[in-house]
Amino acid sequence: METSLIQISNLTKHFQMGGTTVRALDGVDLDIPQQSFTVVMGPSGSGKSTLLYLIGGLDRPTGGQISVNGERLDGMDENKLALFRRHAVGFIFQSFNLIQSMNAEENVGFPMQFSGIPPKERKRRSKELLEQVGLADRGRHKPGELSGGQQQRVAAARALVNNPGLILADEPTGNLDSASGVGIMQLLSDLHHSGRAVLVVTHDARMVRFATHKVFLLDGKIVSEDQYHRASLE
Template identity: 85%
Template sequence: MQTPFIRISNLTKHFQMGGTTVRALDGVDLDIPQKSFTVVMGPSGSGKSTLLYLLGGLDRPTSGQIAVNGLRLDEMDENKLALFRRQTVGFMFQSFNLIQSMTAEENVGFPMQFAGIPSKERTRRSKVLLEQVGLADRGGHKPSELSGGQQQRVAAARALVNNPNLILADEPTGNLDTTSGIGIMQLLADLHQSGRAVLVVTHDPRMVRFATHKVFLLDGKVVSETEYRAASLE
């Protein structure tokens, strides 16, 4: 049997809020295969974003194991996690997180600085990626001069710049109008088609039609679609 691309075992993440302990993830077990398009759905506070950040090595679990492509994130030190984020993962956020003072091209090229890629190569690769996301003529524009959909496309290009195996998207259509949202969904589907694993955390039910895998979260636990639907109707 093939080893899953992502294997999560008995994962918990607890936060202290005031005097109480919030169990954001409470014993999650999950296997995600190579080159899958996974959509994680759940209401606010279900722990879906927490799961995404743990998968991306942006946070550390309270207990349990996370392995991505055979790498145990829960055992890595800060430097190895940074290297993991640089080489294996590309992030897209709901609020795009572009640097306002940089042009689209500079934003796309920004992660390559930390990988020590020379300036010329950064420019070349940024141009190629902007063309790939349909913004070839917008490279010199700053984020404030771009629409929401265009900004998210720049963020997508930035996520691809180090050629990662895994794209993690946190509510990528959350701040976009319907048309732009569909465009981004299509873009994510194209990335999946190009051979990458994509994991999207979303409220948007339209995203489900692109999914090869669906994960439903309720109160920090993975539940079946039936349980999820039943809970949603209540």
């Protein structure tokens, strides 16, 4: 029997927009097993990014429960959430979020500063990870000197730096050309095969072929694949 990595029950997230309440997530129940490759699909505004941020501890739910690795995130104080983000998860964003003034190596090593890892060890590990994502010769390049695909690889290396068990990727191919997008998908798949759980939020249908688990979201609710496709055709 597969053990659960992420357990979500009756999760809600509401936003106030002007005078109205937007239900970004509306009673989501989800169970994601260890070492799975989960693809969360849904149209814009379906609440898929909100779900990813809540799982990553970057935002707080309005109601319901989330546990990651047995740790309850709802109700955790800010400091504990920061430590959770530092050790348990690695993020990959659509817009890469690299620091423009730092070179690739420094960007990869950036999160390790907060863990108090000495500079020599940071440098060694950054080089190793850049090599792993196929950018061994680009360590000294700044983000502006790299292609979109290369920047996303640097971001992926950064996500791995604290050796987390869960990689959360928010539209990782959204800002990339087709070929680069495939490359990133392959990289995420490799990470999955190396023993990590990967959760990707995307509306790039090509990602589905790497998935071990699929989640479909419509208007803040989980729906079946059939319902999702029917809704897409309407």
